[in-house]
Amino acid sequence: MIRVLIVDDHEVVRQGLRFVLDQEDGVEVAGECANGEQALALTRALRPSVMLLDLVMPGMDGLDVLRRLGDDRPAVIVLTSFHEDERILEAIRLGALSYLPKTTAVDRVVEAVRAAAHGGSVLEPRIAGLLVRRMRGERPDPLSVLTPREREVLTALARGRSNVEIARSLSLGRETVKTHVSSILAKLGVTDRTQAAIVGLQQGLVPLDEALLDPDG
Amino acid sequence: MIRVLIVDDHEVVRQGLRFVLDQEDGVEVAGECANGEQALALTRALRPSVMLLDLVMPGMDGLDVLRRLGDDRPAVIVLTSFHEDERILEAIRLGALSYLPKTTAVDRVVEAVRAAAHGGSVLEPRIAGLLVRRMRGERPDPLSVLTPREREVLTALARGRSNVEIARSLSLGRETVKTHVSSILAKLGVTDRTQAAIVGLQQGLVPLDEALLDPDG
DNA sequence: GGGACCCTCCCCCGGCAGAGGGAGGGGAAA
C-alpha cells in the first residue's frame, strides 16, 4: 500500500488529488496539509511513502521542506504551477524525484506516485530536456551567456532606463553602454531594448514591482 | 438546479471542483473544459447558469473569454492563482461577479456558486478592499485613464512589439500606432515604450511568462 | 609572447521613436 501525503495550500487541489488517488488500488492518502511546517510534522507522524509537494506556499515553501526533510524521507513529487527553471532544478537537486506542472493530466500524477514508490521518476518532456541540456553543460539560463558588466546593464535596462541614464549611473560613456546593449541584444536573440528588458524581468533580474523605482529606493 | 461550467487548464483542479460541487444539493456540473475556445463553445451548447473560470490558460485566456461572452452570459466566477491587481480589476470590469484565489476554502467556492446564481458576489477581503480603495480614488488605477484602443496597444507593447508589428497585428497605420503610443506615454507619465511596457506588465495586462511569445496572442 | 575575452570608447549611418501640430469621421451626450 502506497501511503501519500498531500502538501498544497490550495484546498481545491488537495480535494482533487485526494479524490483521484483514493480511486486507485494500492494507494491511500495518509494525510494532507497546507504548509511546510505541517508537512514536516506529518511526515514524522504518518511516515508516508510518497509526498506530493507544492512549491509555492505561504511561510515555509516547498524548497524549504525539501531542505529540512531528514534522510529517512518519503519519495517527493513536486507538483506546482511554478515554472521558473532554476526552482525546478533546485527542487531536483534537493532530492525531488518527479517534477510535474499542475497542468499535468491526472493519469500522469498517478503514474508518478506509483513510480515514486519504487524510486522512479516521471518528468514532463520539457523538464527532462532541461535536465539533459544541463547534463551536457548547456545553460538553460539565457543570462548565463552575459558578462557581469552586461548583466549590470541589462538590470538597468529592465528598470526602464535609457542609455544615457545607464551611462551616468555606471559612470560610463554613452558609447560603451551602446556596445553592451548591442551584445546583450545579440546574445539574448532579441531585437530591441524593450524585449531585452522583458527577458531581464522574466529571469528575475529585477523584481517586477521595483522595475520603475529609483535605484536607491 | 444551478448548472456549472468549469473552465480550467489544470485537470486536478477540475476534478477537485467537480467532486466538491457534485456533493452539493441543487448544483450540478454541466461540463468542463481546459481552454477559452471550448469555454465559449460549451457556453453556447450547454447554457450553464454559472461559469467557474480560470484566468491563466494557454491560448485564449480567461479575460479573452470574458470579452467574447455575449450578453446572454452565465454568471462568471473567476477562480485563479493569479494575483495581479490589474487583472483582477479588469476581470471585474469585464463582468466577473466573484474573484476567488485558488487558495480559497472550498466552502467559499460553493458559496460563490450559489451567490452567483442570484447575481451575488463573493469576494476575498483583500479584493473587496481593493475595490473600495479604488472607489475612493485612493490609488487611481493607472490604466483606467486609457481608452480601450490604447489598452490594446499597451498590451502589444508589453509583449515587446515594435510600432510596425503592432500596426500590422491591429490592421492600423504606423502613424496611428505612434499616436496611441504617444498618448499612452503621456497618460502613464513615462518617457519611453520600455517603461510603458513595464507598467503594462506590472498591471498584469500580459502575464510575464507570455510576454515574448507568438504574435497573435 | 600570442590568444582569447572583457571593458572601454570612437566613427558612420539608416531608421525607428517620440514630440508637436493638423485634420477628418463617427458616436454619444448635452
Add this chain to the structure above:
DNA sequence: TTTCCCCTCCCTCTGCCGGGGGAGGGTCCC
C-alpha cells in the same frame, strides 16, 4: 445641433537607438 471624445491618418523634426565597423588596454592562460 453643437460639443466632446475617440479613432484614424498625415507631416515635420529632433534625437536616440541599433548595426557595423575599428581600436586600445586590461587580465588570464597556454
